[in-house]
Amino acid sequence: MSISLPNSAISVAVLLAAYNGRQWLAEQLESLFQQRAVSVTIFVSVDESSDGTAQWLSQLALTEPRLKLLVDNGRMGSAARNFFRLLRDVDITQYDYVAFADQDDIWLPTKLSRAVECLQKGYDGYSSDVTAFWPDGRKKLIKKSQPQQRWDFLFESPGPGCTFVMNASFVSQLQRCVQQNWTALQGFDYHDWFVYAFARANGFTWIIDEQPGILYRQHARNVVGANTGLGAFWSRARYVLRGGGFSQAILLTRLLGLNNEPFVRLWSARTRYGYLKLALHARQCRRHKREQLYFFLLCILSVLFPS
Incomplete structure (x- = not known):
């Protein structure tokens, strides 16, 4: 890894959508806080949950300044709507990069620094392959880094949204689009697909990295999952x-x-x-x-x- 900057040099706003994720959040958040060579602030939006997710996060936020819990927005009903809410409401003007995070994965320590290194080569958006893992110990590399095609963005995402990292100038334009099309977006089911399509349709550049940066947890409540x-x-x-x-x-x-x-x-x-x-x-x-x-x-x- 070529990046060795102090933690304060690169700031990343991590947008995390949560829903009944209490059993996984401690491990996921620890992996986010342990990211190397970047300064991380985590913004969490909790869809109305029944397992104490919001209460647990509220208590943690009292002692962890890097964790910001958005105000209760009621029942949103899908991960996509929750992520669109994060894009609409989080002020990213003080950050260099923005990343998406799911509540149940485990990030490798260099996940963000690797993404930043790739983005600094002239790209606006980043995603990557992932290593899926199951409760029984199985692991499988999920490859998404095949060459981009002329119209692929109209029919698929460039990988799981939890691998996305984007520069702030791109996200600021994306935010305006989300705000202007808020009602129509409530009928669109895949935030990651939309973000990639917005980038490609508007001339932004995107890189799909072949090096996995996260362990992608598979369980019965995955919204999409490994899909293999x-x-x-x-x-x-x-x-x-x-x-x-x-x-x-x-x-x-x-x-x-x-x-x-x-x-x-x-x-x-x-x-x-x-x-x-x-x-x-x-x-x-x-x-x-x-x-x-x-x-x-x-x-x-x-x-x-x-x-």
Whole structure:
């Protein structure tokens, strides 16, 4: 690691969305506070919980100045809405970088310094591969660092949002977009996908690092999780064929002002012909070659069985 600056030299605002996470938060927060070569402030938004999450965090914040608990916002109902709330409400003007954090992972000590090192090469946003781990001790590298494609941002995230680190100038523009589109964003289910798409659609640069920076905890209450294997494919297939996946992609294009883009107009009407044309662009719509094949098959299934 080439960065060896004092802790006060680089400031990072970490936005953490919590919901019934009391059993994991102590270990996660400890890994955040142990980040090397950066000064960390953690802003936490707690979705209405029943396990004492908010009360425990309130007590910790009394003695830990690096922890800032946002005021109660009631029931938000999803991780995406919670993260959008953090983006809307946290003042990031005093920070150099902004990162997202889930409540249940474990960050390696150089996760943020590695991200900053990459961003300082001229990028606005950063994400990475992760090492998924299970309660029984299993671990698996989840690769997301395949080469970016022309339209991948309209159909997928560049990795889990908990790996995201972004420079403050990019986030300030992202915040304005979130504030201006607040009502419409309540219908969009993936904050990480939206952030990446906003970056790519507006000419910001993004790097997907092949070096994992976090241990990505897998358990029964994961919102998305590692998402690997044939079972995950069929789960996504059912979601897409019921209309969810393409509906989200169409909403995304509208939020980004891309609905009149010729490529988008090819398929956004969701006709059989449109799905067929989209199938022919599968290589441009996903990064991983296997996912390109899956995407092609899902488009063909949508031709045969339109939602």
